Amino acid sequence: MCLFSNKSLCRVFIVTQIYKNYVNFVYDIIQSILKIKTDLYMLKRFSVLLPLVMTLALFCFPGCNAKEHGTSIYELVKAKADSALIFCKNKGYSTEYCVLVDFAIHSGKKRFFVWDFKGDSILLSSLCAHGYGMESTEAKPVYSNVEGSYCSSLGKYKLGIRSYSKWGINVHYKLHGLEKTNNNAYRRIVVLHSYEYIPEKEIFPRHLPLGMSQGCPVISNESMRTIDKLLQETKKPVLLWIYE
Numbered sequence: 317m318c319l320f321s322n323k324s325l326c327r328v329f330i331v332t333q334i335y336k337n338y339v340n341f342v343y344d345i346i347q348s349i350l351k352i353k354t355d356l357y358m359l360k361r362f363s364v365l366l367p368l369v370m371t372l373a374l375f376c377f378p379g380c381n382a383k384e385h386g387t388s389i390y391e392l393v394k395a396k397a398d399s400a401l402i403f404c405k406n407k408g409y410s411t412e413y414c415v416l417v418d419f420a421i422h423s424g425k426k427r428f429f430v431w432d433f434k435g436d437s438i439l440l441s442s443l444c445a446h447g448y449g450m451e452s453t454e455a456k457p458v459y460s461n462v463e464g465s466y467c468s469s470l471g472k473y474k475l476g477i478r479s480y481s482k483w484g485i486n487v488h489y490k491l492h493g494l495e496k497t498n499n500n501a502y503r504r505i506v507v508l509h510s511y512e513y514i515p516e517k518e519i520f521p522r523h524l525p526l527g528m529s530q531g532c533p534v535i536s537n538e539s540m541r542t543i544d545k546l547l548q549e550t551k552k553p554v555l556l557w558i559y560e
Contacts, residue, residue, distance in 0.1 A: 389421075390437075390438060392418065393416055393418070393429050393431065393438055394431075394436070396416050396418070396557065396559065397414065397416060397431040397433070397436075400414045400416065400431070400555055400557055401414075401433055403472065403555065404433075404555055408552065408553075409474070409552055409553050409554065409555050410550050410551075410552040410553060410554045410555070411433050411552075412432070412433060412434065412550060412552075413430055413431060413432060413433065413439065413546060413550065413554055414430075414431050414433070414554060414555040414556070414557065415428070415429070415430055415431070415475070415508075415543075415554065415555065415556040415557070416428075416429045416431055416556075416557050416559075417429070417444055417533055417556070417557065417558040417559070418559060418560060419444075419446055419457055419468065419470075419558060419559070419560040420559075420560035422455075422520055422521075422523070423443070423444075423445070423446065423454060423455070423523045423524040424443070424518060424519040424520035424521060424522050424523050424524060425443070425518050425520045426441040426442055426443055426444075426518055427441075427443070427444050428441060428442040428443070428444035428533065428535050428539070429441050430542075430543060430546070439546075440539055440542055440543065441539075442514070442516075442535040442536050442539035443514050443515060443516075443518065443519070443524060443535065443536060444514075444533050444534065444535050445511070445514060445524050445528035445529040445532075445533075445534040445535075446468040446529055446533075447465075447466050447467040447468040447529050447530055447531040447532075448466055448526040448527055448528075448529065448530070449465045449466030449467035449530070449531065450465060450466075450467055452467060452468075452526065453526070454523035454524065454525060454526055455523055459497070461493070461496070461497055461498055461499065461500045461501075461504075462500070463500060463503060463504050464504075465504075465531070466530040466531055467531055468529070468531050468533070468558065469493065469497055469498035469500075469501060469506065469531065469558065470495075470497050470498065470558050470559055470560065471493060471494065471495035471496075471497040471498035471557075471558060471559075472493075472494045472495055472498075472555060472556070472557050473491045473492060473493055473494060473498060473501060473555070473556040473557070473558070474491070474492040474494060474553050474554075474555065474556075475489050475490075475491065475508065475547065475553060475554040475555070475556050476489060476490030476491065476492050476502075476553075477489070477490050478544070478547065478548065479507075481507070481509045481510075483509050483510065483511050483512075483534075484509055484510030484511045484512060484534075484537050484540055485510050485537050485540050485541055485544070487509070487510075487540065487544050488507040488508060488509035489507060489508040489509075489547060490502060490507055491506050491507055491508060491532075491556065493506075498558075504531060506531045506532050507532050508532065508533055508535075508543075508556065509532060509534060509535075509540070510534065510535050510536060510537045510539065510540030511528050511534045511535075511536075511537075512537055513528060514528065514534060514535060514536040514537070515536065516536050516538050516539075533556070533558065
């Protein structure tokens with residue numbers, strides 16, 4: 317399994333390991349055949365050639381695809397969805413859909429997912445802004461459950477009533493935090509809503525700019541329109557789960 321999601325980094329990693337093994341192999345041969353106590357440092361100083369080898373690696377392994385060796389977004393979301401389904405069955409939540417938000421994913425990529433339990437698939441995905449409070453950056457959110465922190469909060473939520481929003485498509489859904497990490501969500505007025513400046517398409521490698529969220533999961537308008545229709549037709553409460 318490749319440790320990297322970037323193709324170029326994957327190639328570099330593989331060739332680097334091959335080169336290191338080669339240097340150690342040569343050193344062992346010299347030690348055993350010539351029986352000379354070769355200075356390991358002197359031999360391994362040839363590693364100055366490593367940057368050249370790494371550069372060549374970018375062009376020598378066109379078939380190396382990190383996603384083929386790693387875990388796909390679908391597999392990651394499905395693993396969380398399987399846990400969500402158990403929770404929903406035990407708590408009487410909807411077993412049609414759930415909403416999963418993976419803040420470990422780059423903010424320039426889609427990381428808000430509506431999971432279809434029956435179809436065992438991702439029904440919808442969207443970019444999603446995180447809170448700008450405390451020491452949060454575009455790349456890394458800081459989490460807090462404190463009122464006035466303007467931070468996102470990890471944990472499971474129950475999607476509540478539909479209400480008016482001054483943002484996006486003018487619709488929001490109340491969020492009720494179900495864990496110690498997010499049980500102030502309702503008092504903090506943390507809700508699910510959209511914002512017209514959240515792009516519909518991914519913007520990676522750029523991040524979403526800070527300032528679009530004061531702790532709410534904020535998505536694109538088009539995604540919100542689709543989710544709004546689903547939620548209005550769902551009879552049981554729907555789970556929304558923010559994690560990383």
